[in-house]
Amino acid sequence: MSKKVNKIISFTVTIAMIILTFFFFNATKDSGVSDLVMSLDNDWTLVVNGETKHVPKIAGHILPKTVDKDEVVVLERKLPSNTFPRSVMRFKVYHSVVKVFEDEELIYAYGDKLYESNRIVGSGMHYVYLGPNSAGKRIRISIQATEDGAFSNFSPIDILPSSYANTDFFASxxxxxxxxxxxxxxxxxxxxxxxxxxxxxxxxxxxxxxxxxxxxxxxxxxxxxxxxxxxxxxxxxxxxxxxxxxxxxxxxxxxxxxxxxxxxxxxxxxxxxxxxxxxxxxxxxxxxxxxxxxxxxxxxxxxxxxxxxxxxxxxxxxxxxxxxxxxxxxxxxxxxxxxxxxxxxxxxxxxxxxxxxxxxxxxxxxxxxxxxxxxxxxxxxxxxxxxxLYKLVADRTEKEVLAAMVYIDSLTGLYNRAKCQQIFDVLDRSDGDFAIVSIDMNGLKYVNDKYGHSTGDRLIKVFANILRGSFEGVGATIRMGGDEFVAIVREEHLEDIDFAINSMKDKMLVGKSGLPVPLEAAYGVAYRSECGPMSASGVYSAADKKMYAMKVGMKSDLIRR
The missing domain is CATH 1.20.1070 (Rhopdopsin 7-helix transmembrane proteins)
Known part of the structure; x- marks a missing residue:
C-alpha cells in the first residue's frame, strides 16, 4: 500500500472519529438531559447570622462576606404546587454540613459525623429525595460552614424527576x-x-x-x-x-x-x-x-x-x-x-x-x-x-547507520575485513566449534585488464550476491578485499555448510548471464575442532591453504590468464 493511500486512509479515519465523537456528545446530551428540570431560584428567604433577608434570585447571589467556620446560613421557601411526586432537589454546596427539612421534618442530613471527628466534610452535588406529596410544603436548607471562607454565594437549586436525578447533570x-x-x-x-x-x-x-x-x-x-x-x-x-x-x-x-x-x-x-x-x-x-x-x-x-x-x-x-x-x-x-x-x-x-x-x-x-x-x-x-522522539530515533538511526558503515563493504554490501576481525575476536573468546570458508574468485585480474574495472566491479557484485544468498541463515559473509571472500559459520549451522557451498556452485553456473567470463571460485573449509587449539586467524589460514590447494588443482583458463 502506497504512502499516499495510507495518508488518505489516516485522514479519513481521523475525520470520521471527530464526526462520531460529535454525534456521540449530542446523543448523550439529548438522551440524558431532562426537559422537566424546574428551577427553584426565586423567592427564597435567607437567614445569615440571625438576619433575615428576602432574595429574589438565589443562584449567584453574593453574600456580604465569605462564610467562615461554624457560621450557619439558612434558605427557606415553599415548594411550588406543581412539584413532581417523588422528585429530587439538586444543589451544590462547598465545605459544609447540610440539613434539609420538609415542614420541619428532617429529610436529609450530611456531614455531621465527619465534622465532629475533625475530618474534611468536602464539597459536592447534593441530591435530596422529596416525599410523595411535597408540593406546597415548606422546605428549609441549613448550611453550616466547616472551613473558613467556605463559600460566598450559592449555586442553582433545581427540582427534577428522580429518574433523571443523576443523568441530567452528567449529560449536561x-x-x-x-x-x-x-x-x-x-x-x-x-x-x-x-x-x-x-x-x-x-x-x-x-x-x-x-x-x-x-x-x-x-x-x-x-x-x-x-x-x-x-x-x-x-x-x-x-x-x-x-x-x-x-x-x-x-x-x-x-x-x-x-x-x-x-x-x-x-x-x-x-x-x-x-x-x-x-x-x-x-x-x-x-x-x-x-x-x-x-x-x-x-x-x-x-x-x-x-x-x-x-x-x-x-x-x-x-x-x-x-x-x-x-x-x-x-x-x-x-x-x-x-x-x-x-x-x-x-x-x-x-x-x-x-x-x-x-x-x-x-x-x-x-x-x-x-x-x-x-x-x-x-x-x-x-x-x-x-x-x-522522532528526532531521537532519527539521530540514533543515523549513528547506527554510520557505525554499521564502518563494517560494511561499500561495493558489495557484505561485511568487510574490520568486521571479520571483530567476529574473530568474539570467536576467540568462546569455546564453541566454528568453520571458516575461504573463497577466491577466478579471473578478476583478467576481466579488469581486458574489460575495465567497472566490469570487474560488476563481476564482484554478482558473485557477492550469490555468496550472500547461498549462506543466508547459515553464516556471515565477508569480502576481505579484491577477489577474496570469507564465510564464517558457527557451531549450530555446521551441518549446513555443504548445502550452502553446493548452492553457491549451482548459482554460479546459472548466474553468469551478461558477464564476459564464467563465474568461478576456489574455496577451502577449515573447522576449529580439526585444527586443535588455534585462534580464529589460524583457522582462517588453514582454510586459505585448502583454497589455494583447490585453485592449483582446478583446470580453468581463468586461472592461467
Missing part, C-alpha cells in the same frame, strides 16, 4: 466528563507503559511526566466539576483527591520542563526552575501531611497555592525558561502548550478568586474553562514528545 457536562476520563485513562496507560519499557530502554521520562500530569489534571477536572460523582458520592474522599491532584500537578510539569531545558538555558534560570519545582513538591508534601493529620485541611492552603502558581507562571513567561530563539520544534510545541494552558489556568485562577471574594454577580464563578485548556495542553505536550 458530557464534554468535561469525557475530557476528564480521557485524561485519566491516557495518563494511566502512559505511566504504566513507560514504567514497563523503562526496564528495557531509556528516553521515556518525558512521556512518563506527561502521563502523570494528564492523570493529575484529569482527576482534578472530574473532582472540581463534581463529575467524580459518577463513581463516588463520598464528598470527603472526592474533595481530598481534588486538592491532592491539583497540588501534585506542578511537579511532573516542572520535571518535564527541567528535562527539556537542561543545558539550553542560563544557570540562574535553571536554578530558578529547580527552586520552583522543589517548592511545589515540598508544598504538596507539607499540606498533605497537615491535611491527613487533620491539622489544617486542604481548602485552607489553597490561596498560597494560587499565589505560587501565579508566580511560577510569570517566572516561566518572562524569564525565557519556556522559550528561546534556539528552541527546536519540540520545544515550540511545549512552549505553545505551557503558555496556552498557563493563560487558561491564570485566567481561571483570577476568575475563581475575583468572583468569589469581590462579589461580582454578573457571572457564575463556578464555571471553569480548565477541562478544554487541559486537553489542548496535554495534546500539545504529546505532539512535543512525538517530535522529540
Amino acid at each position: 457536562h458530557a464534554l468535561a466528563l469525557f475530557v476528564g476520563i480521557f485524561l485519566i485513562l491516557f495518563g494511566l496507560l502512559s505511566v504504566v507503559i513507560c514504567a514497563v519499557v523503562s526496564f528495557f530502554s531509556t528516553g521515556y521520562f518525558r512521556f512518563q511526566m506527561i502521563g502523570l500530569l494528564s492523570l493529575s489534571l484529569g482527576t482534578w477536572t472530574l473532582c472540581y466539576t463534581k463529575l467524580i460523582q459518577v463513581f463516588s458520592f463520598n464528598f470527603s474522599f472526592n474533595t481530598t483527591i481534588e486538592y491532592f491532584s491539583l497540588y501534585m500537578s506542578p511537579i511532573p510539569l516542572g520535571f518535564l520542563l527541567m528535562d527539556m531545558r537542561r543545558g539550553q538555558i542560563k544557570t540562574w534560570r535553571w536554578w530558578g526552575l529547580v527552586t520552583l519545582v522543589a517548592f511545589g513538591a515540598c508544598y504538596a508534601l507539607v499540606t498533605s501531611i497537615l491535611h491527613f493529620t487533620n491539622v489544617l485541611h486542604f481548602p485552607q492552603t489553597l490561596l498560597p497555592f494560587h499565589i505560587y502558581v501565579g508566580v511560577a507562571f510569570l517566572y516561566m513567561a518572562f524569564s525565557g525558561v519556556v522559550y528561546s530563539k534556539k528552541t527546536d520544534l519540540s520545544g515550540k510545541f511545549l512552549t505553545w502548550g505551557v503558555l496556552s494552558f498557563g493563560v487558561v489556568a491564570f485566567a481561571d485562577l483570577i476568575r475563581y478568586n475575583v468572583f468569589k471574594y469581590l462579589a461580582i454577580e454578573s457571572f457564575r464563578w463556578d464555571v471553569t474553562w480548565i477541562p478544554l485548556g487541559t486537553l489542548s495542553f496535554v495534546m500539545l505536550l504529546v505532539l512535543s514528545y512525538l517530535v522529540y
Whole structure:
C-alpha cells in the first residue's frame, strides 16, 4: 500500500472519529438531559447570622462576606404546587454540613459525623429525595460552614424527576466528563507503559511526566466539576483527591520542563526552575501531611497555592525558561502548550478568586474553562514528545547507520575485513566449534585488464550476491578485499555448510548471464575442532591453504590468464 493511500486512509479515519465523537456528545446530551428540570431560584428567604433577608434570585447571589467556620446560613421557601411526586432537589454546596427539612421534618442530613471527628466534610452535588406529596410544603436548607471562607454565594437549586436525578447533570457536562476520563485513562496507560519499557530502554521520562500530569489534571477536572460523582458520592474522599491532584500537578510539569531545558538555558534560570519545582513538591508534601493529620485541611492552603502558581507562571513567561530563539520544534510545541494552558489556568485562577471574594454577580464563578485548556495542553505536550522522539530515533538511526558503515563493504554490501576481525575476536573468546570458508574468485585480474574495472566491479557484485544468498541463515559473509571472500559459520549451522557451498556452485553456473567470463571460485573449509587449539586467524589460514590447494588443482583458463 502506497504512502499516499495510507495518508488518505489516516485522514479519513481521523475525520470520521471527530464526526462520531460529535454525534456521540449530542446523543448523550439529548438522551440524558431532562426537559422537566424546574428551577427553584426565586423567592427564597435567607437567614445569615440571625438576619433575615428576602432574595429574589438565589443562584449567584453574593453574600456580604465569605462564610467562615461554624457560621450557619439558612434558605427557606415553599415548594411550588406543581412539584413532581417523588422528585429530587439538586444543589451544590462547598465545605459544609447540610440539613434539609420538609415542614420541619428532617429529610436529609450530611456531614455531621465527619465534622465532629475533625475530618474534611468536602464539597459536592447534593441530591435530596422529596416525599410523595411535597408540593406546597415548606422546605428549609441549613448550611453550616466547616472551613473558613467556605463559600460566598450559592449555586442553582433545581427540582427534577428522580429518574433523571443523576443523568441530567452528567449529560449536561458530557464534554468535561469525557475530557476528564480521557485524561485519566491516557495518563494511566502512559505511566504504566513507560514504567514497563523503562526496564528495557531509556528516553521515556518525558512521556512518563506527561502521563502523570494528564492523570493529575484529569482527576482534578472530574473532582472540581463534581463529575467524580459518577463513581463516588463520598464528598470527603472526592474533595481530598481534588486538592491532592491539583497540588501534585506542578511537579511532573516542572520535571518535564527541567528535562527539556537542561543545558539550553542560563544557570540562574535553571536554578530558578529547580527552586520552583522543589517548592511545589515540598508544598504538596507539607499540606498533605497537615491535611491527613487533620491539622489544617486542604481548602485552607489553597490561596498560597494560587499565589505560587501565579508566580511560577510569570517566572516561566518572562524569564525565557519556556522559550528561546534556539528552541527546536519540540520545544515550540511545549512552549505553545505551557503558555496556552498557563493563560487558561491564570485566567481561571483570577476568575475563581475575583468572583468569589469581590462579589461580582454578573457571572457564575463556578464555571471553569480548565477541562478544554487541559486537553489542548496535554495534546500539545504529546505532539512535543512525538517530535522529540522522532528526532531521537532519527539521530540514533543515523549513528547506527554510520557505525554499521564502518563494517560494511561499500561495493558489495557484505561485511568487510574490520568486521571479520571483530567476529574473530568474539570467536576467540568462546569455546564453541566454528568453520571458516575461504573463497577466491577466478579471473578478476583478467576481466579488469581486458574489460575495465567497472566490469570487474560488476563481476564482484554478482558473485557477492550469490555468496550472500547461498549462506543466508547459515553464516556471515565477508569480502576481505579484491577477489577474496570469507564465510564464517558457527557451531549450530555446521551441518549446513555443504548445502550452502553446493548452492553457491549451482548459482554460479546459472548466474553468469551478461558477464564476459564464467563465474568461478576456489574455496577451502577449515573447522576449529580439526585444527586443535588455534585462534580464529589460524583457522582462517588453514582454510586459505585448502583454497589455494583447490585453485592449483582446478583446470580453468581463468586461472592461467
